[in-house]
Amino acid sequence: xxxxxxxxxxxAITQIKYNRDGDLLFTVAKDPVVNVWYSxxxxxxxxxxxxxxxxxxxxxxxxxRHVLSGSADNSCRLFxxxxxxxxxxxxxxxxxxxxxxxFGGNIIMFSTDKQMGYQCFVSFIDLRDPTQIEDNEPxxxxxxxxxxxxxxxxxxxxxxxxxxxxNGELNLYSAKSGxxxxxxxxxxxxxxxxxxxxxxxxxxxxxxxCTAKIFDTTSLEHQKTFRTERPVNSAALxxxxxxxxxxxxxxxxxxxxxxxRIGKFEARFFHVAVEEEFxxxxxxxxxxxxxxxxxxxxxxxxxxxxxxxxxxxxxQQYFDFEPEF
Amino acid sequence: MPTGDYDSKxxxxxxxxxxxxxxxxxxxxxxPIPIPVPKVDHSNIVLDTPxxxxxxxxxxxxxxxxxxxxxxxxxxxxFKIENRKASKVVARRKNWxxxxxxxxxQPGPNVATTTVSDDVLMTxxxxxxxxxxxxxxxxxxxxxxxxxxxxxxxxGDHWTTRCPYKDTLGPMQKELADxxxxxxxxxxxxxxxxPETAQAPVSKTGKYVPPSLRDGGRRxxxxxxxxxxxxxxxxxxxxxxxxxxxxxxxxxLFRPFGSISRIYLAKDKTTGQSKGFAFISFHRREDAxxxxxxxxxxxxxxxxLNVEWAKPSTN
Numbered sequence: 145x146x147x148x149x150x151x152x153x154x155x156a157i158t159q160i161k162y163n164r165d166g167d168l169l170f171t172v173a174k175d176p177v178v179n180v181w182y183s184x185x186x187x188x189x190x191x192x193x194x195x196x197x198x199x200x201x202x203x204x205x206x207x208x209r210h211v212l213s214g215s216a217d218n219s220c221r222l223f224x225x226x227x228x229x230x231x232x233x234x235x236x237x238x239x240x241x242x243x244x245x246x247f248g249g250n251i252i253m254f255s256t257d258k259q260m261g262y263q264c265f266v267s268f269i270d271l272r273d274p275t276q277i278e279d280n281e282p283x284x285x286x287x288x289x290x291x292x293x294x295x296x297x298x299x300x301x302x303x304x305x306x307x308x309x310x311n312g313e314l315n316l317y318s319a320k321s322g323x324x325x326x327x328x329x330x331x332x333x334x335x336x337x338x339x340x341x342x343x344x345x346x347x348x349x350x351x352x353x354c355t356a357k358i359f360d361t362t363s364l365e366h367q368k369t370f371r372t373e374r375p376v377n378s379a380a381l382x383x384x385x386x387x388x389x390x391x392x393x394x395x396x397x398x399x400x401x402x403x404x405r406i407g408k409f410e411a412r413f414f415h416v417a418v419e420e421e422f423x424x425x426x427x428x429x430x431x432x433x434x435x436x437x438x439x440x441x442x443x444x445x446x447x448x449x450x451x452x453x454x455x456x457x458x459x460q461q462y463f464d465f466e467p468e469f
Numbered sequence: 470m471p472t473g474d475y476d477s478k479x480x481x482x483x484x485x486x487x488x489x490x491x492x493x494x495x496x497x498x499x500x501p502i503p504i505p506v507p508k509v510d511h512s513n514i515v516l517d518t519p520x521x522x523x524x525x526x527x528x529x530x531x532x533x534x535x536x537x538x539x540x541x542x543x544x545x546x547x548f549k550i551e552n553r554k555a556s557k558v559v560a561r562r563k564n565w566x567x568x569x570x571x572x573x574x575q576p577g578p579n580v581a582t583t584t585v586s587d588d589v590l591m592t593x594x595x596x597x598x599x600x601x602x603x604x605x606x607x608x609x610x611x612x613x614x615x616x617x618x619x620x621x622x623x624x625g626d627h628w629t630t631r632c633p634y635k636d637t638l639g640p641m642q643k644e645l646a647d648x649x650x651x652x653x654x655x656x657x658x659x660x661x662x663x664p665e666t667a668q669a670p671v672s673k674t675g676k677y678v679p680p681s682l683r684d685g686g687r688r689x690x691x692x693x694x695x696x697x698x699x700x701x702x703x704x705x706x707x708x709x710x711x712x713x714x715x716x717x718x719x720x721x722l723f724r725p726f727g728s729i730s731r732i733y734l735a736k737d738k739t740t741g742q743s744k745g746f747a748f749i750s751f752h753r754r755e756d757a758x759x760x761x762x763x764x765x766x767x768x769x770x771x772x773x774l775n776v777e778w779a780k781p782s783t784n
Contacts, residue, residue, distance in 0.1 A: 151582050
């Protein structure tokens with residue numbers, strides 16, 4: 145395969161995300177622009193400008209009306225997806241680490257860092273109520289006393305939010321009452337990424353403890369574990385096969401002190417049932433920070449510490465491949 | 470002579486460049502030239518306007534620009550136009566106007582932000598290869614099958630202390646050995662070493678006995694020096710080994726010639742791969758001599774091994 149190389153960022157990629165249909169690819173990095181690309185040919189549709197710091201997270205609602213991004217400039221911004229116009233600016237006390245739309249696109253969730261004397265909060269805003277945005281007054285703000293949130297996604301039907309914490313804990317917060325419905329600690333270190341399956345019945349976590357794990361979305365029951373030798377920064381579930389792809393590698397701060405050969409910057413494909421690796425794709429010069437499968441399962445993209453995003457369309461080989469057990 | 474035709478023929482490197490970049494010679498300067506200007510003025514050179522030709526489903530864009538040497542360069546980019554069927558919403562989104570930093574981009578990918586990378590292949594790992602990897606990772610597993618550990622009592626594949634016949638066979642053999650004046654293990658031992666030290670762990674209950682309390686410990690002034698020299702005498706040097714050689718391979722190769730006391734395989738510090746030579750010390754010099762005769766010139770892993778006596782080290 146010949147990957148399409150997207151050079152829209154000047155710094156390390158922090159997150160990439162496809163929209164629900166898979167025709168658009170949103171990328172954010174440790175620079176202030178939010179880029180959106182056509183996934184089919186890598187053409188850049190535009191940029192959402194406004195942030196003044198590193199952007200940690202991006203999300204788009206299911207019908208592609210709004211784009212939400214959270215940044216280290218202590219703000220969360222809402223953009224019009226089609227025109228790139230900024231619709232709302234939600235200022236926070238500390239950097240916004242995670243954000244997301246619920247499946248209806250009406251309620252947004254974002255979490256802020258424990259930083260500068262401020263606690264870690266998960267905030268919920270209903271976009272149908274303009275006063276909440278104007279007054280910057282979330283209808284619910286859950287303080288998170290323990291370890292800070294490093295990753296979060298909405299659970300099925302917008303009922304709850306799954307959060308991954310710095311100490312490896314997983315919590316299920318109710319989006320209605322704000323209570324912790326369920327909690328689980330399977331990882332021993334920071335959870336870098338959470339991505340749910342297309343049908344939202346399960347989700348995969350990527351952790352600094354060198355593993356990625358699959359959990360049930362409601363019971364948080366641990367299902368599968370994928371082990372590597374390096375911290376895992378991102379993991380994604382294939383929508384059509386029982387495959388997962390893991391990306392990571394040595395931590396960026398250690399890269400210069402060791403040889404590139406042992407960096408293990410490949411994207412690694414594992415079979416879900418047997419938890420075994422069956423394939424690797426090379427390409428990035430640094431650790432992979434974010435991975436995403438195209439919703440049709442025929443391509444995937446990766447964004448790395450090297451600042452590049454690569455769109456890979458699988459060869460026929462991948463579809464023909466049957467692992468031996 | 471190369472000097473003669475050097476000027477007339479361009480070198481091969483230039484030819485390649487011409488093929489790829491289509492370097493065109495500078496056009497004659499535009500007509501109004503009042504005085505020859507010493508500095509090259511870019512505005513004097515008229516660049517052709519970019520052309521876009523669509524032929525079937527192939528779009529060709531031809532651009533002209535100047536490189537650092539003020540040579541005109543023609544850049545031809547070829548795109549394939551594909552028509553794809555997509556759902557209505559996706560198709561509608563494809564017609565959205567570009568915005569933000571891409572506002573003034575032409576339709577189609579902008580080469581400043583989108584390029585096609587080099588071909589990469591997915592490396593498939595079959596479970597078979599995976600097994601091999603695991604074996605390499607755990608050399609102990611490999612050793613297990615080779616019966617490296619051999620019980621001195623029953624010759625089984627375990628340590629002497631773990632022998633199931635330790636309490637029955639062991640004492641019996643010991644008695645026999647005492648009667649005959651030599652232990653069973655003595656036969657395999659080279660003449661230079663002391664029988665007591667090796668026998669000690671077997672003695673009595675199989676508990677660990679510190680060397681100072683063993684029978685051999687009473688002997689004073691037994692230094693390692695003479696032994697070491699004896700080793701040197703029975704050491705051979707093997708060269709022209711392949712990179713993938715492991716200690717265990719050498720063990721397999723040389724064990725038939727006699728008991729080996731030490732194998733040293735020179736390895737690269739970072740990669741752990743063999744540097745291509747090794748030293749093998751046998752217990753007996755005769756074994757070493759036979760090994761030289763037997764393995765020298767032996768084809769091993771596509772390479773012909775060279776085996777000779779190791780030169781005694783200088784210090």
